[in-house]
Amino acid sequence: MNFLLNVVLCLLKSMPKISAYSILTTNYFIVILSAIKIISLRTIISKKINNPELFKNQLLHWSQQFREVVFLDSNNYHQQQSSFDCVLAVDAFTSVKTDYHNAFEDLKQYQQQTKDWLFGYLSYDVKNDIEELYSNNFDGLYFPDLFFFQPKKLFLLKGNQLEVQYLRLCDDEIESDLIGIENNCKLSIINYQLSIKQRISKESYLSKVNKMLEYIHRGDIYEANFCMEFYAENATVEPIEIYQKLNAISKPPFAIFFKNKEQYLLCASPERYLRKEGYKIISQPIKGTAKRFSDETLDNNSKKELEQNPKERSENIMIVDLVRNDLSHTAIKGSVEVEELCGIYTFDQVHQMISTVVSTVENTISPVEILRTTFPMGSMTGAPKISAMKIIEELEESKRGLYSGAVGYFTPNNDFDFNVVIRSILYNAKEKYLSFSVGSAITSQSNPEQEYEECLLKAKAMFEVLS
Incomplete structure (x- = not known):
């Protein structure tokens, strides 16, 4: 042997x-x-890190030599459901890449065969594998609909404790890699000249929201998340620098730097899509956004107004009901509960209204089946979900792709954790195409002008990074 x-x-x-x-x-x-x-068995070593923040920076820059990179950073944001402060997975040993056709079955087989750590994403458009839906809008990014890989090298940081997991074929590289990481640190200044365009004009946006309100008043839907794209052509940028500046501005709990050859996701998401801890499933939809202010009194007033705003609470509660229904497909009967309804959480850029919905599943339920029966996340679609997705496709002008999809990982013991891809910049270096999208929830109480202003508020960090 x-x-x-x-x-x-x-x-x-x-x-x-x-x-x-x-x-x-x-x-x-x-x-x-x-x-x-x-x-595929892993060699595991542990090490104490004297300066975790410096080490994270070194780890991210060191990772750029590899074709496949997933870097997850919680930015030390206080949250109950968290296994690690930072994770880096690099260098695919095996991988699966596909369009939406049979995407969930392909992922299920891959996850069951590898029985190892897997990192990757589900784009919004794998919805077409679940229902009779389609995505024919413009796409300038050309990302695969689904991509996951089994990393040769894995770094898990919690506090100042680092756990390194290498596949056996890489055992002889551990020592030299750790030395290389500690000697790897770059500081640079972003200075880009990008011409950022808006796919949907303000006038067209207002018209489309009014059209969506017609659908709502007619009873076709109760709520829908409507998004618009900002983009730059002939764009040449340094993705790692953009990511670091975006992350520094926002400090979100679900920040991600993703690289697959020439395709990049630079993500500053505050939202968790779905997490599995043993038999417990956790979903934390966000609906409701308010401005931050430098003045403490104004900031507290903004936070209080969000908490009491009937429209924002209505949006959030509608999505909570949708999530409860989604989780019920795989839950043990009677186990779906709302642990927190319309909680207010503060981030560097905005205040957000977040609810937490949980359920319990049998150990016979496949992790991929739990994702399939809840995807796409309700906060990025609307209610009823299928009708909302059809209307979204009609009125939006860009294919969402990875935006409003999910990035995350599976563990060897069938747990998982995935974010919602929002507040993010997508970049295809080969096509020199850069894109970011923003959206808001449209309900019967929506004012088109106010929804437009909410979109600009959410886009503020991306514009600041790229200007």
Whole structure:
């Protein structure tokens, strides 16, 4: 067996990465598969970090040498449901990439076969795999609908304790990598000249919101999340610098730097989509936004007004009902509960209204099935969900793609944690196309002008970073 492992190690190290299905479902590779199962075991070491914030910066810059990167940062935001302060996963050993056709089944098979850490994303458009929906709007980014990878190298930081997990084929690289990380730190200044355009003009936006209000008053929907895109063509930028500035402005609990070759997500999301802890499922939809003020009295008044605003509470409660229904598809009967309704949370840029809905599942339920029956998240669609998604597709002018999708990870013991991709910049370096979108919830109480101003408020951080 040792001889076989050595042969396979030599073979695998000569490959940049292995497609999930070229190895995992081909009879010709049955012998190699047996060795891969052994190699997929991880060497785990622990280390104390003297300066965690400096180390996170070093870790992010060191990661740029790899084709696949997922960097997660909670920015030390106080939250009950959190396993790590920072996570870095790099360098795909296996991966799965697909369009929306059979996307959830492909992901389910991949997750069950690897039984390892997996990192990646579900784009908004995998909704088309769940229902008879489509996405024919303009797309300048060309990201796959779904992408996940099994990292060769994994770093998990909690406080000042670092856990490093390497696949066996990389054991001889751990020591040199740790030295390389600690010697890797860059400081630079962003100075970009970008011509940012608005896909939907203000006049068109107001007209489309009025059209959505017609659907609401007719009874077709109760609420829908309507989004618009800002974009720059012929854009040449340094993604890591944009991410760091965006993260510094917002300090959100679900910040993500994602890289897949020339495709980047620079995410400053405050919202969790779904988390699984053992048999417990946690969803935390956001609906309700208010400005921050430098003056403490004005800031407290803004926060209090958000808490008492009937329109914002109505938006949030409608989505809570939708989430309760989504979770009930996989929940043990009677286990769906609202742990917190319309809680007010403060971030560097805005105050947000957040609710927490939980359920309990049987151990026989596949993690991917829980995602399939709740995706896309209600906060980014509306209610009823399918009708809202059809109207969204009609009125929006850009394919959402990864925006309003979810990025996160599966653990080897079938837990997972995913964010909602909002307050984010997407960039395709090959196409030189940069994009960010913002949206708001439209209800019967909506004022089109005020909804437009809310969109601009949410876009403020992205404009500041890119201007």
